[in-house]
Amino acid sequence: MAHQLLKPTPLKPGDKVAILSPAWSAPSYFPQIHRQAMERVEKLLGLEPVEYPTTSKMGASPKERAEDVNAAFADPEIRAIFTTIGGDDEITVTPHLDSQLPKADPKPFFGYSDNTNISNWLWQNGVGSYYGGSTMVHLGPAQVDEEHLTTLKAALFAEGDLQLPIPTESEDFGHDWSSPAALDQPYPRTPSPKLEFLASDEKVRGATWGGCLEVIDQLALADRLPSAEQIEGKILLFETSEIIPPPEYVGRWIRALGQRGYLDAASALAFAQPVVADRDNPMPPEILAAKHEAYVEYLLANIAPYRSDLLVCLNLPFGHTRPQLVLPYGGEITLDPKTETVTAHY
Numbered sequence: 001m002a003h004q005l006l007k008p009t010p011l012k013p014g015d016k017v018a019i020l021s022p023a024w025s026a027p028s029y030f031p032q033i034h035r036q037a038m039e040r041v042e043k044l045l046g047l048e049p050v051e052y053p054t055t056s057k058m059g060a061s062p063k064e065r066a067e068d069v070n071a072a073f074a075d076p077e078i079r080a081i082f083t084t085i086g087g088d089d090e091i092t093v094t095p096h097l098d099s100q101l102p103k104a105d106p107k108p109f110f111g112y113s114d115n116t117n118i119s120n121w122l123w124q125n126g127v128g129s130y131y132g133g134s135t136m137v138h139l140g141p142a143q144v145d146e147e148h149l150t151t152l153k154a155a156l157f158a159e160g161d162l163q164l165p166i167p168t169e170s171e172d173f174g175h176d177w178s179s180p181a182a183l184d185q186p187y188p189r190t191p192s193p194k195l196e197f198l199a200s201d202e203k204v205r206g207a208t209w210g211g212c213l214e215v216i217d218q219l220a221l222a223d224r225l226p227s228a229e230q231i232e233g234k235i236l237l238f239e240t241s242e243i244i245p246p247p248e249y250v251g252r253w254i255r256a257l258g259q260r261g262y263l264d265a266a267s268a269l270a271f272a273q274p275v276v277a278d279r280d281n282p283m284p285p286e287i288l289a290a291k292h293e294a295y296v297e298y299l300l301a302n303i304a305p306y307r308s309d310l311l312v313c314l315n316l317p318f319g320h321t322r323p324q325l326v327l328p329y330g331g332e333i334t335l336d337p338k339t340e341t342v343t344a345h346y
Helices: 031-045 062-074 100-104 113-124 135-139 146-156 213-221 247-259 285-303
Strands: 016-020 048-051 078-083 109-111 129-131 161-163 196-198 204-212 235-239 268-272 311-316 327-329 332-336 341-345
Touching (some): 016 031, 016 062, 031 048, 031 135, 062 078, 109 113, 113 129, 113 204, 113 213, 113 327, 146 161, 204 213, 204 268, 235 247, 247 285, 268 285, 285 311, 327 332, 327 341
Parallel strands (some): 016 048, 016 078, 078 109, 204 235, 235 268, 268 311
Antiparallel strands (some): 129 327, 161 341, 332 341
């Protein structure tokens, strides 16, 4: 049986949106970045940000953070939930969440990285969300990317089908947020890797599931992943974080997901442009290119034993690099190898 999801309810200009830190409270450490992000929620999106007790609280417990998530879903005036950033321990937050609240009012939830925990929790409970968006990362620093803003607005206001704008330049990290430059100086960028489609020329449209692989391995250990039957026909979305895991780890994760039956069940797989550069350990372009290629090689080598016909899309920028596209999580996208385009169905 198909895994049916409630679609998030679209917003209207002027609506209130919750600003939450269910993982790490970056606003408490970098308040100026946070304030600029809140101004942009108002000016660029036309929405009213509403902060909660743990949004800017250092050391909030998992239960406290969950209480804010529950409160945001329960408040009828709140029409969407934005996360400020990811983190590391959100897996300890979801056991405290009330699954009846989003079912009663399926408002859009935006997040990526550690917020894979909540997106997967919503998905398991029959509610769609959006993968991407972080007020601190995408609205707080100097440069707000038009590609991100376009997809964020399309998700918020249900603007229908959108051929995703693929950036030609990108960055793996920006200015250190403790530097004044982060507020008003765009960070230099380099050419983005080309969008690639492999293994099939057939167009695939399907609902999505996935997230950050470093979080998915935690979900697996905690026994919180969907069954292979629930993945039937889905498009898998996988990305890696700024931790820059060794490429062979990606191979191990993909191999294990293959053993779980996901690769046989899925209709396609999209792998995000991976972070390869480290601010604290700069490397020449040829080394960064080799690291990127190693990710791709380990990914494809561990898909091959399971499927030779699985459509794979490489370098779709929905992960930790910027610009970042916001994608439906549980909603549908279309991968079209012939036109080399991706369309999101908001």
